[in-house]
């Protein structure tokens with residue numbers, strides 16, 4: 379039939395259009411940030427070191443072989459080998475990383491470190507933003523640091539804060555002086571009571587002429 383393909387296409391489009399509003403698996407958006415879609419398993423952001431058990435030091439699988447450090451394309455892994463050994467997960471004495479740093483600002487999440495590690499010791503994390511959440515301790519830096527990185531701006535801020543502080547202190551001083559003056563004022567302003575005036579004599583009312591006395 380002429381146009382049958384067009385009709386089928388339109389029907390399919392209509393089915394998909396309606397389905398995208400009602401079919402849970404086809405709803406592509408959620409009420410973010412109250413709802414969040416779990417990242418798919420293959421998501422990768424930055425690497426982490428795997429440890430077994432509950433102690434990250436004792437259970438770390440990494441044996442500081444430095445293969446990942448050598449293979450990392452942008453060279454953002456920095457490892458220092460330990461001078462002693464500790465038992466690995468099978469009890470065999472192994473060297474471990476005394477230091478293992480990854481410069482996350484350089485890491486490009488290529489996963490090569492994961493692929494070359496023979497010890498299943500390094501894997502890709504999925505929670506990029508969890509790792510980028512700084513707490514109060516990590517966020518706190520001194521005013522000296524602020525001066526070191528933004529000297530002009532920090533000097534202006536310091537001058538403004540000092541001026542505001544001086545104004546606040548002057549205001550507080552004036553308020554205290556006013557309160558003292560107010561406290562002293564009632565004693566000086568209390569009026570001295572006047573002696574009572576003598577009682578006024580009421581003049582006798584003369585009876586009008588022709589008016590008889592009672």
Ligand code: SF4
Pocket residue numbers: 425449450451452453454455480484485486487488489490491492
């Ligand atoms: S993911 Fe790639 S860039 Fe990042 S540390 Fe591993 S090898 Fe280096």
Ligand code: SF4
Pocket residue numbers: 439440441442443444445446447457494495496497498499500
């Ligand atoms: S390749 Fe694996 S075991 Fe070797 S240093 Fe890197 S993370 Fe550690």
